[in-house]
Amino acid sequence: MNFTLTEERQMLQDGLRRYLRDTVTPDLLEDATESASGHSETLWQGLAEMGVIGALFSEEDGGFGGAGFDIALTFEEMGRAGAFEPLLETGILAGGLIAALGSDEQKARIEAIIGGDILTYAHAEPGSRYDLSRVTTRAAKSGEGWTLTGLKSVVPHAPAATHAVVSARTSGAVADRDGLSLFLVPLDVTGLSARDYTVNGGGRAAELSLVDVDLPADALIGPEGGAFDAIETAHARATCAVCAEALGLMESIRALTTEYLQTRKQFGQPIGKFQALQHRMADVLIEIEQARSAVINLAGHLEADRTIRERHVSAAKNLIGRVGKLVVEESIQMHGGIGMTREYALAHLAKRLMMIDHRFGDADYHLERFIRLAAA
């Protein structure tokens, strides 16, 4: 048994932590959200130069990592800094799906991705909630190519991306696993329109509407109608990423709250001297350690067989959802009024952490799924 990172990973973690600590300021985050692209070009280029995007791809795909622990350490650091770059969408989802299913020509794109090209991933739809196979966007063969029509909801970082990997149904009924296909869609293609907006927790996203979008034959990524397993695997990896990000956010919130308890004085003493708060902060710490273990469990089983992997996906996401809510609510409460203000660093971290429960299935969704997986 060994819970230490390999030397390479430790170096990456240390370097990334230092870089983000020096680079990510409240102003940078504010400017990123206010900007049209919804992210920071400086930060993104810096991450690309450090090789952070490459760490999300395996060596055979041109990267130098790609395993569960690479994902976990990278996103934990992103969370610790409260950063919101298109790393998940580019590296894990769109990029990961191209790596998993793409033809050689399509995979040639990965080099540019590792170098900083931004992609996004459009799968969820207005009524699909967290249901992975519920896709109504249709792709029909037209001549040599394809025609796509449908709506995609809350597509993160669409304003910054040049392309999206879009899921569409080429056959089957609305919630069938069979019949799902993936397409690489340029976001400036005729027939595609986007309404973009800011999101709680930082950055921008968009609603995409596709009306008779014509795509060439080679826009199809992977087998026609057979993308579900790859989508599920990509979501497992994405869940690992957001769980690790949540953990990083929790660690920063814990540090901020502990420091506040030590310095804020009421009734002539630091409020951290009140036992009522000491015990609650101790519970927060205990739960964050649980969260860390859940992330390790998931990262360590990300390359395991589907049944084992998915059990850990749902276990981790359920636990992270519950602990995240506790950490958000307790940290705000123990700060008092200051915890309610947008100016104070806690606000951004807490909102971002809470919003993670709204991605890839919330705590209850994964509780039910965990039970179903155990029964299967």
Next chain:
Amino acid sequence: MDLNYTDEQKAFRDDVRAFLEAKLPKRLSDKVAGGKRLTKADYEEWHAILNEKGWLGVTWPKEHGGTGWDAVERHIFEEETTAAHAPRIVPFGLNMLGPVLMKFGSDAQKAHYLPRILNGDDWWCQGYSEPGAGSDLASVKTTAVRDGDHYIVNGQKTWTTLGQHANMIFCLVRTSKEGKRQEGISFLLIDMDIPGVEVRPIVLLDGEAEVNEVWFNDVKVPVENLVGEENKGWTYAKYLLTHERTNIAGVGFANAGLAALKRIAGLENDGDRKLIDNPFFAAKIAQVEIDLMAMATTNLRTIAAAAAGQAPGAESSMLKVKGTLIRQEINALTRQAAGPYAMPFVSEALDEGSNEGPVGPDYAMPATQAYFNNRKLSIYGGSNEVQRQIVSKMILEL
């Protein structure tokens, strides 16, 4: 034991319903129900409608132009107005300062200020908290130094709710540094248009500027603006806090929130069913509903005791803790129900008549907003920790 309203109380409830049916503008109830931003004019419009009927001074006796209602009638009014999505009555003048002036104010103060509260000439805000004085309110530092016919006020108040709309602020100020801290505090009424008063907005978690910092720089306040006696302000402040804590349970808000939650869960798709048919989510809704049913009765028990002449004591602390936890849980479930659409934030969509429509269902963004905003419920008006302290001291005698 009888859990039902008397015939008179039922008749009263029907009157309130009929009034709301006839007089509550749909424009306003739509905004409240839809989680839209209320403007100063919206609040003033509703206050004026209530005042015309003589129902604005809900907690006031008849001699001062109030309703003269007992605790049960006030409760019924609260229940019906929240169910109908009426804007809340802005409490600072009506529920806080009014009762203090009636009890401790001079005849001149009563004659001048009370009618102005009812007719909307003055918008009051509450200047208690300071950066260094939150839970430990007795440590207020803002000073008022007597200089002839005036006090010269210097210092800073913070978290002043809706101070941006206010023209008047009632403040706890330090007039003496001798003896116990509580014995050097006075209760002063300050006109915010006097030179030296500066109001700066504070933006909260939800992006709204609902509270403010209020700065005083050599502000000259006439001595007749002192309420009661110098250095007795703490007594008045505590009296005010007991009034602030009436209706503290927020049962009406919780009921309205629960109804909205059920409606949303009935609309949200969850696989092949609706979210409300998801046993895990349905269990959570049921759990909070069960808590609320008991809470409503705990609340009525206190109200009945109050109507029978018992002053609410530490019971109101109990109601505050449980009531806010229930409301916050309803807010959390509503946010959860909104699913991925809890994420988009389009500020303009909260304004009436904006061209920017909501992203996704119209209930989604307000659900997230309300969740973050209502974290305040367990912080202000005496935090839940402070309330628990009161319960353990006053009821448990620990």
